[in-house]
Amino acid sequence: MESSLPSTQILDSGESAERKNEAKNYNEMMSTLPKAKGLRGNDYYLYQGFWYSSFFLEGLMSVQEHFNPQSTDIFVASSPKTGTTWLKALAFAVLTRSRLSGSTTSSLLIKMPHDCVPFLEFQVAQNPRIRDLAVPLLSTHVPYSCLPKSIISSSCKIIYICRDAKDTFVSLWCFFSAHQMSKNVEPLPLEEAFEMFCNGISILGPYWDHVLGYWRASLEFPEKILFLTYEEMKKDTAAHAKKLAEFMDCSFTLEEEEEGEVQKIISMCSFEKLSRLEVNKNGKLHLDTSIAIQNSLYFRKGEIGDWANHLTPEMGARIDDIMEQKLKGSGLKLPR
Template sequence: MESSLPSTQILDSGESAERKNEAKNYSEVMSTLPKVKGLRGNDFYLYQRFWYAPFSLEGLMSVQEHFNPQSTDIFLASFPKTGTTWLKALTFAILTRSRLSGSTTSSLLTKMPHDCVLFLEFQLAQNPGNRDSAIPLISTHVPYSCLPKSIISSSCKIIYICRDAKDSFVSLWYFVAKLQRSNNVEPLPLEEVFELFCNGIANYGPYWDHVLGYWRASLEFPEKILFLTYEEMMKDTAAHATKLAEFMGCSFTLEEEEEGEVQKIISMCSFEKLSNLEVNKNGKRRLDTSIPIQNSIYFRRGKRGDWENHLTPEMGARLDDIMEQKLKGSGLKLPR
């Protein structure tokens, strides 16, 4: 989960009068919305049926108004902490492989995946020109129904990844807790955050509605939207890397497959490799804001089933029951 400049920072940053007025207008809209206390103890706002932290909502409203995609753009969509970092690494490595004389030259070895593929509602909302036009990848956590109309009506492709809700929740709680502690804020207890999550209150939540939006869209537009699960990707990463390449229009050649290119990319993008890189162990990002983020907090375990070490069996069963009820009749059954 990213963080953007809050309104007060935007207003004091010396940007154009138009940008200042825009930020002021967003704050005025937010003041009219229903709100509750969120995972970080701050206010979450209900906007177009989903809950948002202020920094996410400002960015979303901005791109809904102003963002115009390129026809070749490929959007990597996800709920926070469902495999976003891994999906960014894999797709970036697959798309840029023809540029490389060898895997050791990949930007992934010196930049963390979130700096290789920028977020729509964060970096690009603040600076739309801040992208490499030769790299068509853009990441977003925005629910499908809230995406800018310019994206939905375009020919752009979308790759969506989701995950078992229990593992997603635990990963999200750890991420938020580490982020808060690094800024000398005591995080909310896991049990309290779990209650919020089960009531649909999380940044970009409810989780089940986020998943359902992209699932239904993938059924309606299978040529435009590829729906993936973290668990299935872990089970057969090679097959999914091949599928990703085909969907993005850069299929592996027979020669590449024979030379082991698929496995090279999988190895370079593995949790073990990425988490042990110097940039991801000791680097920081968003140094231009009041809340820099340590790259290491994006890499915790990368395993499935870790929820059992943090939730009681009763908590796990409760969340499973909620997901089963919410997904009932959709044809979607997420791995557990």
Template sequence: MDSISKSFEQKEEEEQSLQKTNQSFEEFLSTLPRDYGWTPLFDCYLYQGCWYYPFFLRGVIAAQQHFEAQPTDIFICSVPKSGTTWLKAVAFAIVTREKYSDLSSHPLLSTMPHECIPFLEVDVVGKEHTNQTAEVPLLATHIPYHSLPKSIISGGCKIVYIYRDPKDAFVSLWHFTSKLTPKDATHISLEEALELFCKGVSYYGPYWDHVLSFWKARKEAPQRMLFLAYEEMRKDPLPCVKNLADFMGQPFSVEEENEGVPQKIVDLCSFENLSDLDVNKKGKHRPENAAGIENRAFFRKGMIGDWQSHLTPDMAERLDQITREKFGGTDLPSYVSD
């Protein structure tokens, strides 16, 4: 009976602690600048210069307070809808290629990439177990560089950052958030979304500031940060895969080169192959929480220049003007459509 009583008391204490934490977080939210979100489900809140939905902000703060990175950790970083899913698949295939040399039974054929590499602010913080191991030292995050946990910045961790034409990132994000909108609610219009995006109010936005936060950090420590442009990977993936393997300390051997292993990884992780797999057409990622979404939502077109089918010339020019102002003076692609 004593053990049962202790168990009930422990559970009650945990529930009270959780209630206090939730109340404290809600009180903290009320102090932050607030704006409309891209779905009717949540508003966005400004924290350390970046806009978040409450679910993710809670994880960001927890990561800043509690996460301790290891020097061997490798972080996949990005603005949402910039090629994260694809890069996760490629990175996972590279570091596990010895274990999964038989590609006919590779985990990526039956597991979506987001299940293979956990997100720091969602899957790792507050969890007793993650699928991150010394064998797979990969973690992902959308947190901008200046808000990363101090242990990542000071611990010598390697960072792989992928970015994309802001116009394509915007259109992809608009389509993605439509999947988050309840069927009985009105999805935000493209024009409304553009207004918010240009103000910087978007999922982990402003987009341009996010990219620049990592670009500036790379200038200070180029040996620990690799920048990848989505467009370059899409047009010529093989050199990018080899470059990524070298950077992660997993270079392909002469034997692997002769056996065509790099190209096999390119083929396995191609957008066309991944998007055609049953696992990425069915099922739901994180079905148990507020970040749950159907797997197919992560695979739409993956096209370069798809924005041309959605944006008017004036809309494109508005985004281009911000890109000129923000990326001017850097070695980042201009992404200006003229």
């Protein structure tokens, strides 16, 4: 049975006071960190080699200190705008398919994928009781080297997704620009954001270091970390849905495959299906926080190669050259 927990819960006064005190300590720590202007015009803070917004960093510091995973937990990990929403939907649908029988409706049809698979450093950091312990799926944008030690030292599994850096940058810029315009705030010019990205200054950046961290960990712990690319998933979604099921120890049976269960899940999690759902057209994520975001912004295009509609060939070549240089010797070659 899927969780009946509400999307938010009120913490008791003791917990609330403790969290306020922690937030004060985290803010004091942040005041000592190097800063740079972010895509939303806010400050990014350099912490343990990566750039974070204040809201994100506060949550990260909290989970680094307090989070204790279940041994069966599975984390969907990614740098922002690399296919996170789609991968969450697929992983959730695959893992919970046995819960559905008859006319029971999947939570994906009434809840946003980010609410079905809550963010460790956002939702869970704010309220650990928000998660459904019966569905051992969580998500994170945290770089591998910054994950809580309790996760790295555990038997938890991690599914990581990345994509071509050019499409990642464009999706990131379009996302934050749309969010700014929804608040009647002038977005950062593309050219300025591009220079920042190329210099490694982007949310959770440098992007190449984020990717390399999980890539190297996947080589060291292949039984614990599944490394995927958005482009390969789009190319053969059925094969990757089955790979996800096998990795999460819930492989599709021959009977399920014959009955078209894989294709049903792929169809339910498609961009076309999810983007047309009422909750994803009109709802908001992080509703009770300072960073409330329209769900519709998470469903822009989902297309490979859209970067060419925004960047010049020279800009595209520059990102390719940077990525080639940064990934050199790692054995990893991302699709272009």
